Amino acid sequence: MFAEERKTEILQLVKIGNPVTVTSLSQRFGVSESTVRRDLQELEDNGLIQRTHGGAISVQTGFEMSFQEKEVRFLTEKQQIATLAANLVNDGETVLIDSGTTTLEIARLLRSKKITVATNSMDIAQVFSDDAGVETVLLGGTLRKNTRALVGYLTNDALRKMYFDKVFLAANGIDAEFGITTPNLTEAETKRYMLQAGKEKILVADHSKIGQRSLCRICGLEEIDLLITDKGINDADDQQLGALVRIMTQTIL
Structure with missing residues (x-):
């Protein structure tokens, strides 16, 4: 899977409304956690997601992070x-x-x-x-x-x-x-x-x-x-x- 395809799928997962984690994405795509972090950083830089401790969430204003996040x-x-x-x-x-x-x-x-x-x-x-x-x-x-x-x-x-x-x-x-x-x-x-x-x-x-x-x-x-x-x-x-x-x-x- 190319990097752009991976980032597109990450964005789709986030838009469903559930937070995603670096670990789960690494296992899903078979890439290193550092690669996933770079993908998330690029998506955040483009205003498409909001990074959290260990993962990412949607940037939609109605979404609410958990207390722990x-x-x-x-x-x-x-x-x-x-x-x-x-x-x-x-x-x-x-x-x-x-x-x-x-x-x-x-x-x-x-x-x-x-x-x-x-x-x-x-x-x-x-x-x-x-x-x-x-x-x-x-x-x-x-x-x-x-x-x-x-x-x-x-x-x-x-x-x-x-x-x-x-x-x-x-x-x-x-x-x-x-x-x-x-x-x-x-x-x-x-x-x-x-x-x-x-x-x-x-x-x-x-x-x-x-x-x-x-x-x-x-x-x-x-x-x-x-x-x-x-x-x-x-x-x-x-x-x-x-x-x-x-x-x-x-x-x-």
């Missing part, structure tokens, strides 16, 4: 964002933390603070399970297994009865015109209730989310008090988004 993408940047976010939290505050891989990094840095944390993430609640200083509230709801988030009627009903000093929100897409987005309708609704429950609304997202749109709009950027991202944001996006929301990419002395 998201967790390893831009991990260093997420940890940098988490450091900035955690430094904003003071003892005695009430904090609502959205489910997500960046917010999970924030939670890990909030251990030992004397705060109250509410979350719709079992993973984040587990971070504080043996932390005597952090009072932890796990919101009920329907579990979305792909994102490991509790969402829906029960979650929203609980949020209607609560109010927090700070809300840390996660999202899949940030676009100056369309706003903040996520692929799932139910999750988008729960995120809107989260924003209504907070005094200070803080969006945390690495630079790969900027300029992207997912299916469901959560809110406009002007409804957010602060966007914390990493230094990978380009000057054009920084200027365009900065006209709508305050942006933090490094500690302000």
Whole structure:
């Protein structure tokens, strides 16, 4: 099989909607994993797929990576964002933390603070399970297994009865015109209730989310008090988004 035929078949497999792995493609085509990685890189360079840790997915905006796939993408940047976010939290505050891989990094840095944390993430609640200083509230709801988030009627009903000093929100897409987005309708609704429950609304997202749109709009950027991202944001996006929301990419002395 020629390289172009191989890449065409890879593209067809990805478009079906399931992620593909380097190992499975190597076995399927009888070529080395390094050859497969070159094929995937060329397809990504042409905007036809999106590479992930160990494979690739479709570039369609409605497609949603698994929690495990998201967790390893831009991990260093997420940890940098988490450091900035955690430094904003003071003892005695009430904090609502959205489910997500960046917010999970924030939670890990909030251990030992004397705060109250509410979350719709079992993973984040587990971070504080043996932390005597952090009072932890796990919101009920329907579990979305792909994102490991509790969402829906029960979650929203609980949020209607609560109010927090700070809300840390996660999202899949940030676009100056369309706003903040996520692929799932139910999750988008729960995120809107989260924003209504907070005094200070803080969006945390690495630079790969900027300029992207997912299916469901959560809110406009002007409804957010602060966007914390990493230094990978380009000057054009920084200027365009900065006209709508305050942006933090490094500690302000």
